[in-house]
Amino acid sequence: MKEQGNVYKYGDNVDTDVIIPARYLNTSDPKELALHCMEDIDATFAKRVVSGSIMVGGRNFGCGSSREHAPLAIKVAGVSCIIAESFARIFYRNSINIGLPILESKEASEEIKEGDEVSVDFETGIINNITSGKEYQAVAFPQFIQEIIQANGLVEYIKKNREVK
């Protein structure tokens, strides 16, 4: 699977409170959550973002709360994948579990700029910055996690394995 889109770039320690502020957590409706995605650090993101966009962050992306509403809001807002130097562990799990592709690459995270056009190949982990012409190799997922991603999330993975049993 390949995705291509323009980049929205953020810094280090993007926390789940800015991804989706708690004042909007009185709903679990993904579409409603997406309307407020990134609101506290980028007030117009939800209005500007187009389907297939790519989000790039720095270190410890998604730190803080366990709210799955955070990757869910990003996914439903139209972001096809997130590239960061590193992800906070609960956000990492949640993204995989809901089928939002995430990729770790220090160089890509540092060098890709806001607005760059980037393509990502999830099978090979190759990130290609079309704007700059530079290519990066993301850290590979363990086999088991790849299987969850391929099943499009944990729920589908469990369903599939249950049927096999």
Added chain:
Amino acid sequence: MLKEREVIDMGMTMTQKILAHGAGLDSVAAGQLIQVKLDLVLGNDITTPVAINEFEKIGFDSVFDVNKIAVVPDHFTPNKDIKSAEQVKKVREFCKKMGIVHFFEVGRMGVEHALIPEKGLAVPGDVIIGADSHTCTYGSLGAFSTGVGSTDMAAGMATGEAWMKVPEAIKFTLRGKPRKWVCGKDVILHIIGMIGVDGALYKSMEFVGEGVNNLSMDDRFTICNMAIEAGAKNGIFPVDEKTLEYVKNHSVKPYDVFEADKDAEYVKEYIIDLNEIKSTVAFPHLPENTRTIDNVGNMPIHQVVIGSCTNGRMEDMRTAAEILKGHTVHPDVRCIVIPATQKIWQECMQEGLFDIFIDAGAAVSTPTCGPCLGGHMGILAKGERCVSTTNRNFVGRMGHTESEVYLASPAIAAASAILGRIAGPDEVEEGL
């Protein structure tokens, strides 16, 4: 194969031993992916509604064990608005339908991470996941306990299992005894200031050493509670007499005591002299932005919050009362005290602490997470500054994006409430 070779070669950390036991394996090694059996699956009023959606998608019509799931509506309760009421209603009906035993209604509840140990639902050796990041609190009881999201909670409720990557560990050897007014909050803020908000990313924080004896259970709860603020998967304390005394007084569940092997591998080791730690404050907007109390400068404040899963326990209440006794809250400050559970609330009342708080001009709330995450019960306006005993000071955490949260101990919070600026209890005493 690989697993067997590791059995011979490598000692395990305390966390790894609990995980190996939970996975039914003789041995595990860092980086290994395992499937563990769960002793408790936890959720709250924010994360459980999403988990219910996912649970229904999996297509299960019953939970794995009605006694091993705990659901605590604590974030926006007592329901702050219609939408919150609808969410709690959904959760309540789900629990009733599934026959979930440990559902805690308003009036019988508490902030989840204060409530679960108090109700005896977390004991040494347990493997616990909770759809709340501060689930790492129960490491203080010698359990493996970690925060997950709603889909993991759903899968846990359905199957009684979760996948885990066995973590590496950082060892924190604690020595000595904390000074007067220095508590678990100062210890963990000091550590986060030292290693950073991703300093323990994906790892266990294992606290050991003779200094552990000088930390109360409430101190240990606070320390493990904030392990997540260093990015850790879990924080954990060895089981000692204090732990066993706590377990005896709160739980009837069987438990298992695990110890790290002598040759366990740690990726890093820090030695912390507790007697050298000063009262510590985390400045906006990250818990790692710490300064000792003698370096805060003149910072006028508008609000003080004393409560939460981090510092809403009995010792925290007693400390705040000891400092507030005979004083009044500064005219420009609102001081909000939130005992974390019904039981703590009642004890405060019986010990006369509420008289002290009310005479001082502080408000006392029913248990709720409330202001900690900017839900209700003390939201900040633009430009307002709050000293809070909670755990996060991110942008907009307690209200307006241009408000500020300063994380501190109950002692600092109470002293700041009196003086109207960030200050330590010594300054209150000097002012007498």
